[in-house]
Amino acid sequence: AQSVTQPDIHITVSEGASLELRCNYSYGATPYLFWYVQSPGQGLQLLLKYFSGDTLVQGIKGFEAEFKRSQSSFNLRKPSVHWSDAAEYFCAVGRLAAGGTSYGKLTFGQGTILTVHP
């Protein structure tokens, strides 16, 4: 079964500092990988996604992520964090299941809460 692990439950950074949020996945084939952000009281918004090709993907709000197959990782990065980036971040992996109508399943990690200090 596919799984996603976000090792850091809570990260605190100062405004202007760089950020890296970790994501490790377990999946037997080529994964589809996503990062979503959830602001307080809101639904989730897609930051970026990886399907194939270039392993460094750019997303919205200045975020990027790098797919490393050898490490089963898809870490999210931002060079300079803004106070408005404070939110909860979710990594997710998708796959096509075999058989019947069981096509789509998206598995989310536990989430990482980002706090930004002024």
Add this chain to the structure above:
Amino acid sequence: EAQVTQNPRYLITVTGKKLTVTCSQNMNHEYMSWYRQDPGLGLRQIYYSMNVEVTDKGDVPEGYKVSRKEKRNFPLILESPSPNQTSLYFCASSFGLAGVTGELFFGEGSRLTVL
């Protein structure tokens, strides 16, 4: 405006009293899904639907039912709610198999408390 609309946004109910959380999307998406969010567990998929009359179980389907009679609607039914179903629920939709390969659009969530 493209959106996924859930109702109710907040609900307190008692054990055993049937309830339905509605979900409607206006983007003509084929794929729709329900998730529950619990602290420390992230989002867990309850059920999903690839198209009208096509539904399948996610990772935590016990205690829930769904139906997809129309493309735009995907209600979540709790026939006999129990306190362990107290959670924040999200409905999401996407184009076709983009449910796996593309962007999910999420509703704003429905916070359910079962006493």
